[in-house]
Amino acid sequence: MASSSSESDMSLDPETPLTPMADAPASSPLGDRPKEKRRQRLLRGIQRISSSQSLTHIGRPRANTAPYGNRGTLSCISLAPTSPLGQNAPGTSTPGYFSSVPGTPAVEFPEFEGIETRLATRKVANASTTCLNPGSVSLPQDLAATRSRSGTVRKAHYDFWASMPDEIRIQILSYLRPKELVRVSRVNKYFYKFCFDGQLWTRFDASEFYQEISAESLAKIIVAAGPFVKDLNLRGCLQIEHHERAEIVAKSCKNLINATLEGCRNLQRTTLHSLIQSNDKLANLNLTSLSAVTNSTCKIISRHCPQLEMLNVSWCKHMDARGIKMVIRGCPKLRDVRAGEIRGFDNLDMAQAIFETNNLERLVLNGCVDLNDEALKTMIHGRDPEVDILTNRPMVPPRKLRHLDLSRCSQLTSHGVEALGHFVPELEGLQLNGCRVLTDSALEPVLATTPRLTHLELEDLSELTNEILSEHLAKAPCAPRLEHLSLSYCENLGDAGMLPVIKKCVGLKSIDMDNTRIGDLVLAEAAAMVRSRAARTSARGSRPRIGLRMVVYDCSMVTWTGVREILSWNAKVRQPSGSKQPTYPTEIIGLKCFYGWQQTVEQHTQRVLRGDFAAAARLEQKWAHYMQAVEEAGAVGAGIRRRRRRAREAQMLHANEEEGGVATAGRRRARTMAGSCSVM
Template sequence: MADPTISHTTPDSLASPASEAGSLDVQPGSDVVEQFPVLQQKSKGRQRLLRGLQRISSSQSLRARISRPRASSAPYRSSASSLSCVSLASTPSPFGQPSSSSSYFSFGDVSTAPTSVAATPAVETPGYDGIEAVLAVRKVDHPVSTPMTISLPTEIKKKAKVFNFWDTIPSEIKIYVLSFLSPKELVRVSRVSKKFHELCFDGQLWTEFDASKFYREIPAESLTRILETAGPFVHDLNLRGCLQIEHMQRAQRLVAACHNLYSTSLEGCRNFQRPTLHTLLKTNNQLIHLNLTGLPAVNNATCKIISRECPDLETLDISGCKQMDARGIRFVLEGCPKLRDLRASSVRGFSSNADVAATIFATNNLERLILSNCSDLTDDTLKTMMLGPNPEFDIITNRPLTPPRKLRHLDLTRCSRLSDAGVKSLAHVTPHLEGLSLSNLVQVTDSALEPILASCPNLTHLDLEDLTHLSNSLLDNHLARAACAKKLEHLSISGCDSISDAGMLPVFQSCTNLNSVIMDNTRISNLTLTEAADMVRNRALSHSSSPSPSLLPTVTLNLTIYDTPLVTWTGILEILSRNSEPLTAKPSKDGVVEVTSGSGNGNGKRGKEVIGLRCFHTWQMTVDEHTRRVLKGDLGGAKRVERKWAEYMQAENEMEVAGGWRRRRRVRVTRDNLEEDQGVQGGQQGGPGGRRRGRTVGCVVM
């Protein structure tokens, strides 16, 4: 029986006694010599070395010592029957060393492969020259030398596709995509690559530059560099509050870069020097909007430069410029015929310069005129602005025969020298007036306001704060019956001590489009609040014949009633209860749904309209919590706040009237219940939104 450990044996045709001794003796003239004639040559040094290496690799003990371990991914597995020899390939190993992979040589029918068993004698191949030509080079496919490819992750493939798509789209679309980024984001994106840098600083993206939103977050030098890069493309520049532009060199660099401005705002840049400002005005002669509020560098010479270099100016704000007077306004009006909006608060010199008022009358292009805090503005100056230097009047009606003014907004707040004589000049000459502010004119009475209300049908904002001589007759007989009653949106009668329910009830009945009413420090009571709630409810029904309960409520009327002694907690509770009631149509006496037709500005379905209330500070927290729940749609939670607040206020009133420890305890319990309910709905501990308070349970008997 053959030995199973022997994997290869010598063929019988070559078996001889010499093979047992470990050598192969080839005789001349034999078949082997005839088949391989090169075997007759004598071996030389190289062949002798190769034979020695072959014998070493055939030995089990030596191969285990000198050979390195086989890789796990090798194509041959190590086993007891494997063969190994030195590769005779002329090409070096990919690792720089001769390959030691297993192989065997076959010469026709002759096998020269030695066995892997140590007891079996190795077959010695005789040396001869030219063995490289006879033996074919064995190619060893090592796994490391094979080129390997690994697929990219899905995320990277998606990014690569997006990037390729970005390269293929036109530059116009790229600019449009980048236009949605803010200036701060554009600067960050510009650092990606040179291509992104070119795109991010394209002129189409820098037509507007508003540094007021981020100037605190970047150094002054960086801000200056950005403006230097984007300056030639900027049309709208806003540096409001940028105190960083304080050094003259930075401001000069900025001015040198920006020479295509159409609108600029330097409000609050107090360190802006006068020469630099003048250079900016001279190099931007296409300016349309200019805001120089509070700049000490502005004087009458600056106004001369504006009138000479900026003929297309439409809006100018020089409020708070203390180094100039009314003469500068005259220069601007004469040199800028397109000026529509002039804001000159706290500018002096109107009383001593009558030519300024005559110029304002002669131009008649102003649609907005802000002259608040001009303490030297007198009645004669205002008359000249409205009626002209030598006005003519109708003999029958005593009305001025003056062309109507184009004014839409006029602000005369805190012009303390004005009285009825000057304010009356606004009547019958300002038919387009929409906003009028006469706050703190303590000398003005009803007689000056009556003709104004009768001749201004487009009035939407009326501010009559701190007019102590105002009476209920003006509101009842004139404002509620005026042509502007249906268009009025904002009314302020704060500080008018004589105004009460008699004046405000007709106003809420007639002025159904009111959005904001300020009534603090007046003598109104709970009746006014109830009428305001009815007005809002009827307005919501008139805006839509089929109100949608699925929409969340919205605040459409803001009431301010600070320091009104006649308003009690029951009036506040009335507002809260109206806000939390479900939105339903008002049934008539016959049981038919009645929807009041009005001039509502809402189209389609709308949700419930509620009232935003500002009241006494001790009630404000409860009102805010109730309003928050209503706006969220939690009407049940709002009802709980109403009930517990009513219980607390009733207990407190009883304690004030009768006193006693039982009533004081009831007040504490109701207050704790109210705070507990507000705490459960919110998220803050120890106040509105905190967790439940721990209370000790009293005796059952007591």
């Protein structure tokens, strides 16, 4: 007992370090040692670590004034295996059971009654987080800020996309194309939900990717977005061929306003009828070249589409003009009818229906070979109109037509076309291509009474003469407003008719004169016209634009001299007298001429468009020298060998300049004179 009491006094002495039980003599077993008090046995398992390094491993007895300790002095401790006295067990490197965190106050525990065994090992989830203040409890791990190895505190992750309002998400996704939306929707279900929101699919245009998307994917997209689609474009989607897929598409779209089914040749008739019947708000319907369209389809359109404004049934072989008549009478808002190559337009009842409604602004009847003079006059004048005895003209209200296409209506003659005169004052576009029997008398009243005319196409009218151009078109009220003129294959037209037109029609933007008798004078006059109407600029970095496009290939009277006049004007840089700052063109002429010269013309135009006027002028000059040498080489007489050598040298210089103007990869163009001399 004396030894036991002395040993107990050593353990409680504050200036005597604790000795582990492993240092006890091996001869005295634990069972022979007298039973100690429970309080002292508990204190032997606690190692006090003070803020001062000098008090490490020093025990302290419990104060008599505080028998149960102070709760405010509790600090974070670690419950790891150790020896009863607070040190590591032999052969282990784990800290003791109750080794407190360095720098914290001592731990005061009350006496525990009934504890006979050692405390069990307990895992602490947030053992690495130290207590900030005595008596405090550490925060949960999900709320505490994480600290990186560098010591900086990292904030909790903030999901910016999930916290964003739905309106902003939709606005961001609205900038994506349909193809991109489908790709984004594959990220997860959350993105799929927003990518197929109805606000993003009010317009579905598959014409950009119809060759890449499968029928299943196309059907799924339309089913997901169908109730919200207002503009549907399935042009060329041949993959909608299965009956069930097409039925799904037709049943999903209920709010269409604009529908384009052009080229969907496999669309079944019942599916098309179901689609039309379920969309009573249709305003624009394009059924071009659909075999499923019949007169019954037109009847359904007239009954279920009262808001229809545009109908295109061109090249629908299984219907005729009777279907057009039903649509015109059943759709009071119809403004645009396109019925190219539809049969039965010699029907006077259909023509009378067009006259009575008088709502059409665009009528396209190209290729309607059944259309004759009587039907056309009925459309304009009606049946048996009252005639004014003074003017000998029918007394009917003028038509609202703004665009009329009668191309390739082979049965039309001058007697029928001249009926348009005085009755289409709002006409802006007139196409009479291929009506070969028309003469000057057919166009005279039309040109005199259409002041708004901007587009006139008279291609392949071999009976026209220069008089219709010089005496009527050049003096017509529409001359200053005319923008497009096509006279291709009018073989009787030449400089005498075109020169007055070029001078008066100063607003022209395109002229087609291939296979005519025009010459270099027309090209020079066109250059002068553009030069007079186009302003010049002193900004060196400005880029000109093409203001007039001319087509003059296969014109036997056009030579390289006229072509050079165009090229010279396009690259002209003026140096005004008394001014140090040159001026540059803002508008040039885009020319299409002979095949052998076209490559040089295009190269010259590209240099001008990118602002390299010096290189363009150099190319034009060397091409002119080459063409002169070629003409001299073809002349007979002495010095033919010298002239041919000069032609070869000029050809080489021109080829070098043409190839050196633009950096091209690959093989250089063969330097032969075959292409340039073929037309000489």
